[in-house]
Amino acid sequence: MTTVGFIGAGKVTQALVKGLLSSGAVTPSRIYASSKTEMSLQKLKVFGVNTCLDNTWTVKNSNITVLAVKPLVYPKILHEIAPAVGPNNLIISVAAGVTIKSIEQRLPHHAKVARAMLNTAVQIRDGAICYSTGRNVADADQELIHRFFSSVGLTLEGEEKHLDAVVGLSGSAPAYFYLILEALSDAGVRHGLSRDVSTRHASQAMLGAARMVLESGRHPGELKDEVCSPGGVTIDAIYSMEKAGVRAAMMDAVDACIRRNYELARLNE
Ligand SMILES: NC(=O)C1=CN([C@@H]2O[C@H](COP(=O)(O)OP(=O)(O)OC[C@H]3O[C@@H](n4cnc5c(N)ncnc54)[C@H](OP(=O)(O)O)[C@@H]3O)[C@@H](O)[C@H]2O)C=CC1
Numbered sequence: 001m002t003t004v005g006f007i008g009a010g011k012v013t014q015a016l017v018k019g020l021l022s023s024g025a026v027t028p029s030r031i032y033a034s035s036k037t038e039m040s041l042q043k044l045k046v047f048g049v050n051t052c053l054d055n056t057w058t059v060k061n062s063n064i065t066v067l068a069v070k071p072l073v074y075p076k077i078l079h080e081i082a083p084a085v086g087p088n089n090l091i092i093s094v095a096a097g098v099t100i101k102s103i104e105q106r107l108p109h110h111a112k113v114a115r116a117m118l119n120t121a122v123q124i125r126d127g128a129i130c131y132s133t134g135r136n137v138a139d140a141d142q143e144l145i146h147r148f149f150s151s152v153g154l155t156l157e158g159e160e161k162h163l164d165a166v167v168g169l170s171g172s173a174p175a176y177f178y179l180i181l182e183a184l185s186d187a188g189v190r191h192g193l194s195r196d197v198s199t200r201h202a203s204q205a206m207l208g209a210a211r212m213v214l215e216s217g218r219h220p221g222e223l224k225d226e227v228c229s230p231g232g233v234t235i236d237a238i239y240s241m242e243k244a245g246v247r248a249a250m251m252d253a254v255d256a257c258i259r260r261n262y263e264l265a266r267l268n269e
C-alpha cells in the first residue's frame with residue numbers, strides 16, 4: 001500500500017488528510033507529515049498520522065510526497081529535501097504559481113515531479129483537481145497520481161500551461177462562491193429569513209445548479225434560460241446582475257488570480 005507524506009501542515013494538508021482518510025485510500029499509519037513547528041502539527045495529530053519536524057524524514061518515509069507550503073518557501077524546502085529524494089519518490093506540488101521546471105531544477109536529475117491544483121473541498125471528497133506531470137513521471141506513476149486524487153474529487157490531467165487558469169477556477173473558486181453565498185444569505189436576512197434558513201437555501205440552490213451543469217452536460221446559459229420565465233421575476237434579477245457587471249466582475253476576478261500566479265512563478269524562477 002502507498003505511503004503518503006505531507007510537507008507543511010496547513011489548510012491544504014488538513015483537507016487532503018481528511019479526504020484521504022474518509023475515502024479509505026490510505027490509513028493513518030501510512031501518512032507522514034512534517035512542518036516548521038509542533039504547533040502546526042497539532043491539527044494533524046488528531047487524525048493519528050505520523051508527524052515530525054524533519055522534512056527529509058517525510059520524504060524518506062513516503063512513496064508520494066505532497067509539498068504543501070507557501071510558494072515562497074519552496075526554494076528553502078527543495079534545498080532541504082533534495083538529498084533525500086530518490087528515484088522512487090513521487091513529489092507532488094500543490095502550490096499556486098510554482099512550475100514543474102523550477103522544482104525539477106532544484107531536485108536531483110532523477111526526481112519524479114508532478115504539479116496539481118485542487119481546492120479545499122477535497123476534505124469532503126468533492127474537490128476539483130487538475131494535475132500535470134514532469135519529465136521523469138512514468139505511466140504507472142501517473143496512474144498512481146490519478147488514483148490518489150480521484151479518491152478525493154473530480155480529477156483531470158492537463159497541460160501545465162493551463163494550471164494557472166485552473167487555480168482561478170478551482171483552487172481559489174470556493175472563496176468566490178462563499179462570498180456570493182454570504183451575499184445571497186444577507187439578501188434573505190434583509191427580507192426577513194433567518195440566517196440559517198437563508199444560508200441553507202442559497203447553498204442548496206448553488207449545489208443543485210452546479211450538479212445540473214455537471215450531470216446534464218448542458219450549457220449553463222441554456223439552464224439559466226429555463227429559469228427565466230417570460231415576463232417573470234428571474235429575468236428582472238438577471239437584468240439587475242448584468243447592469244451591475246457581475247459577469248465581467250467574475251472574469252476580472254479570475255484574471256487577477258491568474259496574474260498573481262504568474263508573479264509567483266517569476267519569483268520562484
Ligand atoms: N488554501 C487553499 O485553498 C489552497 C492552497 N494551495 C497551495 O497550497 C500551499 C499551502 O497552502 P495552505 O495550506 O493554504 O497554507 P498554510 O499557511 O495553511 O500552510 C502552510 C504550512 O507550511 C508550513 N511551513 C512553513 N514553513 C515550513 C518549513 N520550512 N517546513 C515545513 N513546513 C513549513 C506551515 O507551518 P507553520 O504554520 O508552523 O508556519 C504551515 O503548516 C500553498 O502553496 C498554496 O498555494 C493550493 C490549493 C488550494
Ligand SMILES: O=C(O)[C@@H]1CCC=N1
Binds near residue numbers: 167171
Ligand atoms: O490563495 C492562494 O494562494 C491559495 C492557492 C489557491 C487557493 N488558495
